[in-house]
Amino acid sequence: MSVNTKRALLPLAIASALVLSACGESTSSNAGPDFNSGSTPAPTPPTTPPTTPPTTPTPSFEQRALLTNLADNVISPTFEQFVQVTGDQMQAVAGYCQQEIAAGQGNATSEQVNTARMAAQASWRSSMNVWQQAEVMQVGPLIGNSGFLRNKIYAWPLASSCNVDFEVINFRTGEINGQPYNIANRAASRRGLAALEYLLFNDNLDHSCTVGAQPQGWNSETEQARKEARCLFAGEVARDLNTSAQELVAAWDGDNGFAVELKQAGSAGNQFGTELEAINRISDAMFYIDTASKDNKLAAPLGLFANVCGAEACPEAVESVYANNSLDNIENNLVAFQKLLTGGEGIGFTDFLIDQGDAATATTMTADVETAISDIQAYQQTLAQTLTDNEAQVTASHARVKAVTDTLKVDFINSLALELPVTSAGDND
Incomplete structure (x- = not known):
């Protein structure tokens, strides 16, 4: 079932809920002039309690089905696609560098x-677009160890072009403080x-450092040397x-990966005591569009x-100042949020809302996003x-994202009886 089809069915869900509610009401009169008129007195209730105590109703919504669908059909494909596009990116960047070096040797044209x-550059945009969807899926390995893995991939807003300038020289030199260069040991901002x-x-081939230490001699090197x-x-x-x-994929989809932990929430030995607790971790991730996309x-x-x-x-304060990919980034944040909200082709949060009797919120959020x-x-x-x-256009965009958040x-x-993430608790914006 497509997202658009699911959206079209939301009004029907609301109407069905109303019909079911009406069917559950008693048709007999319990007030007014005809109440108990001419009827036989009701029998005296039994003085002893029933032998079998009433059972607690079982919720009709399968929370584990929601977790399974989002883990297997929304989050996993996004992470797996990121492996694919970064592999393509690696090849494209290597191809560019080969041409750059060949040009320095007179064996390639500027064209x-x-x-x-x-x-x-196109391969970078593909990788970034997929990653901007993964940004809204920060659970498990992406938030563990204070977000170390996430920051290795994308440290924004902590990025530093000046640090990258120094790193270019460090990599070319092949060592740092007498030790062989290893990018795995370098800070996320580099x-x-x-x-x-x-x-x-x-x-601009000049370094971007304006205060403090600067890469000595870099600006005086030839353009070709700096390009290479x-x-x-x-x-x-x-x-x-x-x-x-x-x-990331190994930590998510492996035999003991976090996806397995999510899908088995509430079972013995699981880090999540209940399925709702695991669902809450996914809803926490969705607040990315509030603190990052909107703010x-x-x-x-x-x-x-x-x-x-x-x-x-x-x-100068936009997210992507060199590639001008800022709008694509925001769009992909919203697309990822939409996938989690609706569940794509499967069960999503909108289904959970409808089951809890709040089809109106499901409809509103689907339309607003x-x-x-x-x-x-x-x-x-x-x-x-x-x-x-046209600053007013950006102001209007902010208001539309704010309507969702x-x-x-x-x-x-x-x-859904969930808890706000710590980042949004007490936030009145």
């Missing part, structure tokens, strides 16, 4: 180099998708990203929060340029 570079964006999309050094390190970053992607990616550049420009609209996605898709310029030319923080949480 060949540019073609290879654009292919590497690797990952943010570092690769800077290396592939930044046309950057592309060689880009190849190392791309390889490291694919390694991290494989590590960091829209409100901060708008100046609603302090940014590098102070408290005003600031193109579709509106927010369509709004982002309608942009004709980059987010940075739109902040300059406002419902998420109140009606969604209350209807």
